[in-house]
Amino acid sequence: MDWFRLISRIPIISLLFLVIILIRNHFRLRRIPGPFLAGLTNLWRVYYVKRGDAQDTYVRLHKKYGNVVRVGPNSVSVSGLEAIQAIYNVQDKFPKSEFYTPQQFIVRGKPYENMFNTTNEDFHQLLRKPVAKAYAMTTIVEYEPFVDDTTLLFLKKMEELVGQTIDFAVWLQYYAFDVIGEMTFSKKFGFLEKGEDVGGIIHTLHSLSRIQILGQIPWVDRIFVKQYHKYKSRPSTSPVVQFTMAQMQQRLKTVRYDDKEFLSEHGRRDFLSRFLAARQAFPDIVDDFRVLAYTNTNIVAGSDSTAITLRAVFYHLLRNPITMQRLVEEIDVAAKSGRISTLVTWPQSQTLEYLDAVMKEAMRVHAAIGLPLERVNTRPISLYGYEFPTGTTIGVNAWSMHRDKSVYGEDADIWRPERWIEASEEEKKIMNRGLFTFGGGTRQCIGRNISLLEMYKVIPTLLQRFTFELADPTDDWTLFNSVFVHQSNLNLIIRLRRSSDHSEEA
Numbered sequence: 456m457d458w459f460r461l462i463s464r465i466p467i468i469s470l471l472f473l474v475i476i477l478i479r480n481h482f483r484l485r486r487i488p489g490p491f492l493a494g495l496t497n498l499w500r501v502y503y504v505k506r507g508d509a510q511d512t513y514v515r516l517h518k519k520y521g522n523v524v525r526v527g528p529n530s531v532s533v534s535g536l537e538a539i540q541a542i543y544n545v546q547d548k549f550p551k552s553e554f555y556t557p558q559q560f561i562v563r564g565k566p567y568e569n570m571f572n573t574t575n576e577d578f579h580q581l582l583r584k585p586v587a588k589a590y591a592m593t594t595i596v597e598y599e600p601f602v603d604d605t606t607l608l609f610l611k612k613m614e615e616l617v618g619q620t621i622d623f624a625v626w627l628q629y630y631a632f633d634v635i636g637e638m639t640f641s642k643k644f645g646f647l648e649k650g651e652d653v654g655g656i657i658h659t660l661h662s663l664s665r666i667q668i669l670g671q672i673p674w675v676d677r678i679f680v681k682q683y684h685k686y687k688s689r690p691s692t693s694p695v696v697q698f699t700m701a702q703m704q705q706r707l708k709t710v711r712y713d714d715k716e717f718l719s720e721h722g723r724r725d726f727l728s729r730f731l732a733a734r735q736a737f738p739d740i741v742d743d744f745r746v747l748a749y750t751n752t753n754i755v756a757g758s759d760s761t762a763i764t765l766r767a768v769f770y771h772l773l774r775n776p777i778t779m780q781r782l783v784e785e786i787d788v789a790a791k792s793g794r795i796s797t798l799v800t801w802p803q804s805q806t807l808e809y810l811d812a813v814m815k816e817a818m819r820v821h822a823a824i825g826l827p828l829e830r831v832n833t834r835p836i837s838l839y840g841y842e843f844p845t846g847t848t849i850g851v852n853a854w855s856m857h858r859d860k861s862v863y864g865e866d867a868d869i870w871r872p873e874r875w876i877e878a879s880e881e882e883k884k885i886m887n888r889g890l891f892t893f894g895g896g897t898r899q900c901i902g903r904n905i906s907l908l909e910m911y912k913v914i915p916t917l918l919q920r921f922t923f924e925l926a927d928p929t930d931d932w933t934l935f936n937s938v939f940v941h942q943s944n945l946n947l948i949i950r951l952r953r954s955s956d957h958s959e960e961a
């Protein structure tokens with residue numbers, strides 16, 4: 456055999472092989488419209504996701520191509536009410552795509568699946584059942600004291616900073632993290648107290664940002680990254696995991712032997728106590744490590760998402776002062792008539808109609824997650840006149856869905872909370888069905904009620920006590936999409952509206 460001739464042909468054979476793959480890719484979903492390159496290779500998506508503004512790309516593509524856009528050889532982005540109904544309905548239970556597997560870290564030599572990232576629907580149901588009640592609407596009032604503790608500290612810190620220019624994006628993040636720490640462990644991370652990212656916890660969480668890129672090419676994660684981590688297998692050094700482990704060990708050490716509820720040292724039923732009780736009630740499903748995973752998921756899924764939504768509220772109110780004025784007026788009237796207290800309770804917040812409109816509008820124009828929530832159809836489906844063979848990766852991106860003019864009106868691109876008040880009952884139903892901020896179906900956000908509790912309480916509380924002013928209206932915030940669409944650079948000056956003694960509420 457002539458080895459030299461054979462070796463010299465390797466580049467040609469490889470090229471031929473590549474061309475065959477590209478042609479095969481192109482033909483699989485060739486009838487679905489979209490950018491030509493997207494049909495050939497997922498690298499097209501890697502490029503847009505890596506740039507950090509993929510949410511805008513999805514909005515632009517749907518404006519150009521309509522409800523259905525091919526975004527990869529086997530991936531389609533779909534937008535519209537019909538799409539939400541078809542892909543996220545609870546009967547079909549289409550599983551999550553491989554986009555989620557890079558989020559499964561190697562534990563004891565295997566990828567560890569949690570409630571958020573598992574791609575196995577049956578396993579997901581097993582994980583969700585033992586803890587579902589801890590997140591139910593009927594339970595959330597029990598978390599109010601945790602939110603109030605942290606809000607009082609937040610008010611105190613803001614009062615210390617009155618008159619100074621501060622990056623409110625950072626402070627809202629500290630607040631959201633400390634609230635979720637308090638609700639989960641009866642322990643704040645200490646960010647508000649210290650005014651800094653204690654132990655680099657936030658920094659570490661954000662440095663996981665490559666998962667959104669690997670999610671576009673999960674085979675790279677499977678073949679290279681996971682294998683590398685299996686080989687290098689060692690205990691996690693993540694400060695979030697260290698923090699959660701320390702809290703759990705402490706609880707198990709201090710809890711009274713006859714306490715079946717695993718209450719915190721102040722006798723409170725936080726998430727940790729509920730997860731430990733689930734360990735007793737469901738020993739086949741929940742072990743110590745699973746408890747740790749539940750608490751960790753709370754922190755990862757519930758902190759940034761809430762901080763992002765709070766930032767969106769303040770940003771848009773400040774950029775649209777008429778809406779800020781209307782909200783403040785509603786709050787002032789309610790306060791004067793005694794309908795709300797200085798530290799607003801959940802039931803009180805539910806009487807504020809314009810606040811509700813502002814919240815919904817913020818979650819519409821700036822959904823925390825800015826990539827499609829990908830699923831794989833386990834049976835062929837057709838949508839908007841296109842056929843999707845079994846095994847297609849298909850998902851709705853809240854950013855394009857929320858700009859659908861047939862759902863939100865001709866002015867869907869702009870901030871206008873009034874749309875949620877002026878609409879007829881029928882129109883409101885349709886707009887609510889299109890609001891995809893918390894996802895849909897069996898995998899809809901389990902922490903939705905928790906975050907609503909937090910946000911509906913803290914916003915009217917802050918606006919009763921302070922006024923907020925953009926430090927430099929010509930200086931815009933910066934967005935970066937790493938699955939979560941993070942904002943930075945929200946520089947404000949805070950002023951006191953009225954001073955009051957916080958200690959009487961504490």
Ligand code: HEM
Pocket residue numbers: 570571583752753754756757758760761764822823824828829891892893894895897898899900901902903905906
């Ligand atoms: C404004 C705040 C929040 C937003 C916008 C949000 C958004 C979402 C979305 C879109 C999903 C579905 C993801 C998917 O289908 O891939 C989700 C799932 C989830 N969220 Fe949230 N979330 C928020 C707050 C929270 C909070 C406070 C917690 C915990 C206390 C939490 C815990 C979870 C968990 C555990 C899941 C996985 C649920 C499952 O698959 O069963 N989230 N969230």
